[in-house]
Amino acid sequence: MKDTYIFAIESSCDETSASIIKNGNVEVATVVLSQMDIHALYGGVVPEIASRHHIENVTMVLEEVFRKAEMTMEDIDAIAVTYGPGLIGSLLIGVQAAKTLSYIYNRPLVPVHHIAGHIYANNLVKPMKFPLIALVVSGGHTELIYMKEDYSFEKIGGTLDDAVGEAYDKVARVLNLPYPGGPIIEKLSLEGKDTYDLPIPLDDNSYHFSFSGLKSAVINLVHNEEQRGNKIRTADLATTFQNRCVEVLTKKTMRALKEYHVNHLIIAGGVSANQILRNRFQELCLENNVELTVPQMKYCTDNAAMIGAAGYFAYKLGRRADLNLCAKATDSLK
Amino acid sequence: MISLFLDTAYHNMIVGIYKDTEELYLSIEENDNRLSEKLLPAIKRAFDCTNLLLSNIDRIYVVNGPGSFTGVRMGCTVAKTIAWSLEKEIIPISELELLASTETTQNNKLALIDARRDCVYAGVYNQELGVIKEDCYTLLETILSNMEEDTVMISYDSFDFETMIPKINIPLVIEKHKFDHSIDPHLLNPNYLKRTEAEEKHDSTRG
Numbered sequence: 001m002k003d004t005y006i007f008a009i010e011s012s013c014d015e016t017s018a019s020i021i022k023n024g025n026v027e028v029a030t031v032v033l034s035q036m037d038i039h040a041l042y043g044g045v046v047p048e049i050a051s052r053h054h055i056e057n058v059t060m061v062l063e064e065v066f067r068k069a070e071m072t073m074e075d076i077d078a079i080a081v082t083y084g085p086g087l088i089g090s091l092l093i094g095v096q097a098a099k100t101l102s103y104i105y106n107r108p109l110v111p112v113h114h115i116a117g118h119i120y121a122n123n124l125v126k127p128m129k130f131p132l133i134a135l136v137v138s139g140g141h142t143e144l145i146y147m148k149e150d151y152s153f154e155k156i157g158g159t160l161d162d163a164v165g166e167a168y169d170k171v172a173r174v175l176n177l178p179y180p181g182g183p184i185i186e187k188l189s190l191e192g193k194d195t196y197d198l199p200i201p202l203d204d205n206s207y208h209f210s211f212s213g214l215k216s217a218v219i220n221l222v223h224n225e226e227q228r229g230n231k232i233r234t235a236d237l238a239t240t241f242q243n244r245c246v247e248v249l250t251k252k253t254m255r256a257l258k259e260y261h262v263n264h265l266i267i268a269g270g271v272s273a274n275q276i277l278r279n280r281f282q283e284l285c286l287e288n289n290v291e292l293t294v295p296q297m298k299y300c301t302d303n304a305a306m307i308g309a310a311g312y313f314a315y316k317l318g319r320r321a322d323l324n325l326c327a328k329a330t331d332s333l334k
Numbered sequence: 335m336i337s338l339f340l341d342t343a344y345h346n347m348i349v350g351i352y353k354d355t356e357e358l359y360l361s362i363e364e365n366d367n368r369l370s371e372k373l374l375p376a377i378k379r380a381f382d383c384t385n386l387l388l389s390n391i392d393r394i395y396v397v398n399g400p401g402s403f404t405g406v407r408m409g410c411t412v413a414k415t416i417a418w419s420l421e422k423e424i425i426p427i428s429e430l431e432l433l434a435s436t437e438t439t440q441n442n443k444l445a446l447i448d449a450r451r452d453c454v455y456a457g458v459y460n461q462e463l464g465v466i467k468e469d470c471y472t473l474l475e476t477i478l479s480n481m482e483e484d485t486v487m488i489s490y491d492s493f494d495f496e497t498m499i500p501k502i503n504i505p506l507v508i509e510k511h512k513f514d515h516s517i518d519p520h521l522l523n524p525n526y527l528k529r530t531e532a533e534e535k536h537d538s539t540r541g
Contacts, residue, residue: 046532048403052524055407059418060520073419089404092370093411099374100415104388323374 006315007076007101008308009062011094012086012114013140014039014050015301016057018065020076021308024316025123029069030305033057040179044169051089058097065304073105080110080311082117082304083321084328085140091327099323110311111321114302115141115333116153118268120313121299121306129264129291135253137277138269139165139180142209142249144256145333150313153333156256157207164245165271167211171218171241175234186274189242192235196221198244207252214244246277254284266293273300335392335512338377338416339504342369342409343401343429344447345490348504349376351384351391354512355505359384369408377412388416393423393516395508399525400455400469401429401447406524414522423516426525427507430457430469435503439486442466444477445500448491455527458485463510471527 003022010017019030035053039045066072081098084091102109118141119134134145142159162170165182172181177188198217202210218241225232257265265285271277278294285292299306336358339350347369351359359380363372381388396413399406406429417424433445440461447455449471456477458467470477474493489497 042532042536046530048530049532051403051407052526052530055411055414056523058411059414062415063418063520089407092404093407096370096373096408096411097415100412101419103374103378104416104419323378324371326368326371 004077004312004315005071005075006078006080006110006308006311007073008080008112008304008311009094009098010082010117010302010304010307011054011058011090012082012084013090013302014045014053015303016054016061017302017304018061019304019308020065020069020071021305021312024309024312025127027124027305028071029065030303031061031065031068032303033061034301036180043173043179045087047087047089050087051093054090054093058093062097073101073107076105076107078108078110078311078315080112080307080314082114082307083111083325084114084331086114086329088327088329091329095325095327099325103323108315109321109323109325110315110319111325112307112311112314113331113333115143116151116310116314117306119145119147119266120310121268121295121303122266122293123309124299124305125293125295128266128293131260131262132264132266133253133256133260133262134266134268135249136269137164137249137267137271139163139169141269142211144207144253146256146260146262151317155333156260157209157252159209159211160202161210161212162215164209164211164249165269167215167245168271170215174219174222175232175237177234182271182274185238185242186276188235188238189276192233192237192239194240194243195233195236196240198240200244200248203248203251207256209248209252211245214241242276246280249277250280250284253281254288257288257290263289264291264293268295270301273297336386336390337393337395337508338388338391339395339508340409340413341397341427341429341432342373343397343399343406347372347376349380350504351380351386352504352508355508357505360504365402365405369405373408373412389420391422393425395425395427395511396522397429397432398426398522399429400449400471400527403524403526406526410522410524414519417519417522424519424522425511425514425516426522427511428457428469428525430455431459431463432502432507433488433500434459435463435506436488436498436501437503437506438498438501441484441486442482444481444485444487446487446489446491446493446497448489448493449528463506469525469527
């Protein structure tokens, strides 16, 4: 059977990325240009600065991926692009570039939801087996999704306020740690002990999450200790905060697997790079005879390879957009 | 020489196709918040109507600012993607110069775009679109106090003084730039004339 090549573009936040994916599971070439160092100066992503860098980089990234793949647009079957959700000014650059190429080369345009991309990053590790539960954890998302087949997304729970990655960033800021908060809190937590009194957030029978309360508890704790003249034990607080996050994420996910009679779990999104979270899921999945798939580290943060993987299945299912395609800052996964 | 002319920077979405300075197609629509949706279909319409292909053009004139940050980026993204992938020439054009292309006066022309907070994007051009004062981001008061009396002011925005509504003259702009050398498409970027607020605040706190 003829191979299918998807050319994918991702620009939903602060990474400009392009990729060529063969048959939904082989990465031919990917280029990711991250702006993380630039936004670190401001303590978080500044949308207008992100948009400005996307447009400066976009054609260079496109050129580089074709050079790496030793391919041309003529070899491409379809163009996949992240249309949302994300920062609207950032998304627009990728969407306009994708629409332009689709028009010039008369190739089908396939719109891809950013979270579908994170989920399908796992298909680049091994073929996804259905039914499955996907836990999507990132700076913008904390969602539990039941998939009975390709491109069937049933959201069974999600955050009611802050995403887990967002809570990491905000806690890091309170502790005067650099952006992004996840990696540094994870690193510090290895040196600390779980000694602070922090609640398990939204520890109930639902599949929803809430990290705003936990974040506020950390902020209040820091202020109270400062007022009393006590020094914050940063590593201990990082350990305690991380343990609460990991506990609630693993607890609700394992319950979902049981209640939905599913024995395949995939983890997706930037926070899936957290080794403590990975290790805990590995232990629990082993105990409960659940097959666990986690994306390679390079696919945890935003990248176009995952959009190409998701785009392949969307393309095969006949999903198309025309030149009117609009970027969307918010959109549900469907 | 066949040229595609694109302007999405400010008041209008303009898509034109020109043979030298002869207009083959021109569409001018007032910009709304659906620019990103409408731009590519408008370009497709232009080529369908003229029975031309994008590959038939020799160069792209694209307005790269100043104006709406997002608007400028839409036109520039499309233009640089076409120029890069089809290896076409690309020439950046100032939105203020386009405003000043009105033919109705022999006086110098001050083109103005309201940049809010008492500031404007401003540029002064003569009848042939020669630059008298480079495009800048400045206090309105400052630019007005430095203007010669007979300068004609042109803008789509409303100010407390009389401005002419621009009657843009794209052939005049193309004529002026016909011998310009193309720039590298990768380096075709918006000319915002203004840094982001985050950058300004960051620098001011660092002294």
